[in-house]
Amino acid sequence: MSKFKVYLFTHFPVFRFSFFRFPFSIFHFPFSILLLILLFSCSPTRNVMKVPLKEEGADYLFEKLKEKELKYDWLSAKFSATYTNQGKETSFSGQLRIRKDSLIWISLTPMLGIEAIRLMISVDSVKMINRLNNTWFMGDYEYLNRVLNTNLDYDLLQAFLLGTDLQFYENGKFRASIDRGFYKLSTSERYKLKKFVKSGHENLKILIQNIWLDPETFKITHADVKEIRRDNIKLESSYSAFESIDGQMVPHEMRYIIWADNTIRVQATFSKIVLGNPLQFPFKIPASFRQIK
Secondary structure, three states: OOOOOOOOOOOOEEOOOOOOOOOOOOOHHHHHHHHHHHHHHHOOOEEOOOOOOOOOOHHHHHHHHHHHOOOOOEEEEEEEEEEEEOOEEEEEEEEEEEEOOOEEEEEEEEOOOOOOEEEEEEOOOEEEEEOOOOEEEEEOHHHHHHHHOOOOOHHHHHHHHHOOOOOOEOOOOOEEEEEOOEEEEEEEEEEEOHHHOOOHHHHOOEEEEEEEEOOOOOOEEEEEEEEOOEEEEEEEEEEEEEEEEOOEEEEEEEEEEEEOOOOEEEEEEEEEEEEOOOOOOOOOOOOOOEEOO
């Protein structure tokens, strides 16, 4: 699996060659091979003209996004990642388990091979076991966002982890455009659905969102989102190295960036992705661990 990078290729070499008639014999055969090699290696290249993308309406593109996005009830995966904050880089591996729209379970393991941190994240709570200092935490997203200086909720986290669209927000009024060879959907007014609003603060939460779609697969290749009242914080993600799993195209290379006072970058490679198998979410706090608040 290659390290994660997102590239836009616009030129491809095409080779031109001609055929000449030679009296075929054992004597001529090596020279024919040599001539073919010279023709392939020395003839000038030309660029293939890219066909301009056909303009499509926002409703059509959003419908295709929903049609092609990853569908699952249960998902498990292993990953390796690099975390960068304030110029300091940390590498680790881990496991991810998700029950869609319900639970996210993450186990983080440094290169020593012993679990350091375990997280269990639900729609309204965040739990953590820290085996590095024998502590545990139970709280809500307010604490998580204060520590990371973000505006995350469960739906944003789930969508950004896997490159899917939001489930707990209105579809919104999108505008469609073409940007650098990709379809782009943009909205400046995406509200949380009332049934998922837990507080007055969430009721005021309005998202500004951009989504870039691959023009052939309609999979999300890049996305960013921020709150209309918090312009200094933006979440950004990119997805590549799509592979077919159970007939669905799933990204294996991800990049996440939290643009804030301290910019946080995470580059991850996913492997052994399994869809559909019911999962366990073990989270037992050792009696000797101390709670932090």
